[in-house]
Amino acid sequence: MSPARDAGPETSERYEAPWLRETSDDELELGAVTPPGRAEVPTGPRLHRLVSAAAIVVVTAIASAVLVAAPTATALGIAGLLVVGVLMVRLPWTVLCYVAVEPFGDLIGASVPGGVKVVGLLLFAAWLVRILVDRRPVALRHPVLVWAGLLATAVLASFTVSFNGAAGIEVAGRYASYLAVLVVLVDTMRTSLPPRRVAMVFLASCSAASVVGLVTFFTEGGRAHGPMDDANDFAFYLVCALPFALLLWREGGRRRWLGALAIVLLAVGIAATFSRGAMLGVAAMLVVALVLGLVRWRDVGLGLAAVAVALGVVAVSAPDLVERSLAEKEFVADSNVESRYTSWTLAAEMTVDHPFLGTGPGGFRTEFAAYDLGRSSNPVHLDVVHQMYLDVSSELGLLGLAAFVGLLGAGAIGAWRGRSSSEPGADPGLATAVCVALVGTLVAATFLSEQYYLPIWLLVALGAALDRWRPAATRPHASTRRGA
Numbered sequence: 001m002s003p004a005r006d007a008g009p010e011t012s013e014r015y016e017a018p019w020l021r022e023t024s025d026d027e028l029e030l031g032a033v034t035p036p037g038r039a040e041v042p043t044g045p046r047l048h049r050l051v052s053a054a055a056i057v058v059v060t061a062i063a064s065a066v067l068v069a070a071p072t073a074t075a076l077g078i079a080g081l082l083v084v085g086v087l088m089v090r091l092p093w094t095v096l097c098y099v100a101v102e103p104f105g106d107l108i109g110a111s112v113p114g115g116v117k118v119v120g121l122l123l124f125a126a127w128l129v130r131i132l133v134d135r136r137p138v139a140l141r142h143p144v145l146v147w148a149g150l151l152a153t154a155v156l157a158s159f160t161v162s163f164n165g166a167a168g169i170e171v172a173g174r175y176a177s178y179l180a181v182l183v184v185l186v187d188t189m190r191t192s193l194p195p196r197r198v199a200m201v202f203l204a205s206c207s208a209a210s211v212v213g214l215v216t217f218f219t220e221g222g223r224a225h226g227p228m229d230d231a232n233d234f235a236f237y238l239v240c241a242l243p244f245a246l247l248l249w250r251e252g253g254r255r256r257w258l259g260a261l262a263i264v265l266l267a268v269g270i271a272a273t274f275s276r277g278a279m280l281g282v283a284a285m286l287v288v289a290l291v292l293g294l295v296r297w298r299d300v301g302l303g304l305a306a307v308a309v310a311l312g313v314v315a316v317s318a319p320d321l322v323e324r325s326l327a328e329k330e331f332v333a334d335s336n337v338e339s340r341y342t343s344w345t346l347a348a349e350m351t352v353d354h355p356f357l358g359t360g361p362g363g364f365r366t367e368f369a370a371y372d373l374g375r376s377s378n379p380v381h382l383d384v385v386h387q388m389y390l391d392v393s394s395e396l397g398l399l400g401l402a403a404f405v406g407l408l409g410a411g412a413i414g415a416w417r418g419r420s421s422s423e424p425g426a427d428p429g430l431a432t433a434v435c436v437a438l439v440g441t442l443v444a445a446t447f448l449s450e451q452y453y454l455p456i457w458l459l460v461a462l463g464a465a466l467d468r469w470r471p472a473a474t475r476p477h478a479s480t481r482r483g484a
Helices: 003-011 025-030 044-069 071-089 091-111 115-133 143-161 165-191 195-220 231-251 253-273 276-292 297-317 319-353 363-372 388-418 428-444 454-466
Strands: none
Touching: 071 091, 071 115, 091 115, 091 165, 091 195, 091 454, 115 165, 143 165, 143 388, 143 454, 165 195, 165 363, 165 454, 195 231, 195 253, 195 428, 195 454, 231 253, 231 276, 231 297, 231 428, 231 454, 253 276, 253 297, 276 297, 276 428, 297 319, 319 363, 319 388, 363 388, 388 428, 388 454, 428 454
């Protein structure tokens, strides 16, 4: 007899189906036993799979019905969702996309209201995703961001003390949005995105915008404004991009002629805006570029000759257009001088009357009538000061102006240190171009309120990214550097 058979009843148990055993009410309620004739209820992972499959079927059916009803709109919607999904997980791509679309903000806004703001929100959302899923720590320990925090505090305090309704909300929102952009740019360019790539994308976008501006100049006349509503703001973008084109020309190689083409496009575009502030900024920029070695005297001569030839071609090919544009500029020139003198005077008076926190964001617009008292003959265009520093001081006070100037100074110092940096990833040539661009834009901003536009914030972010500055706590001690 086999051992298994000998074991007999001592080692074997009689199988009994669960529903034949006596079960308690608790077991039935918990689903531990399924009585005969009752369907088994799926639970756990199986239930999740069934729900997921049902959801896919429902979504597919709805999408198919919508696709049949409106195929073009549906295809565009799906493509848009795919683009948004990619940008949400590819922060460097989102940064480049934002920098590229900024010079076309007004043109995009005409067809898609708030289009650039949507890209800005997507940029910030992608950065939050990067914080959650990327193991690399954020690179936000830089003096630029300390000053940015102080400026944000000044904006909030001034907004709270002097609330100016819709105008205040609008201006405070501009400050908040560009401060957020600054944070994202600094972190991204110090961790995963080369600053040069950002600068070159901005240069390409401004060169394309200049082409649009020249087309509108030849077809519509007047002052070239390109994809923007205001010719002065358009010129400010082109001034900011010009040193990056000079950098390409200076470095030579295969991109030398791309730099030459960009120089001509930007210079002619600036000339077609007839913006005196922008031209003064270009003049200051050329002086600094010569001093810092970004360009040579021979390069300046060649560039001026090329621009002169281009302007001559324009004057010969469309003399009536050029004459009419000059007449229009001359007609408004005197009134512009008067209105800006008035706005600067009123802004200075507001700063004296509210020295600490100013009149609040949007305060110049809301307080203008109370201070003007009939001194201006053209108050319609005086909702901003047309002078960046007085604009900030009149609305945010001297505390806000100090924080803003500190922010600009920290960016400039970072770019200056980047010129001599030997750290891995250093780009001294680009750092020099950023220094030159900062001089040009800060001079041009003496006649424009440009704190509400990207160039200033982009240059400050580039200065912080090119500066391989480290907090004192992370620097090696002197004894360590000497090998002690």
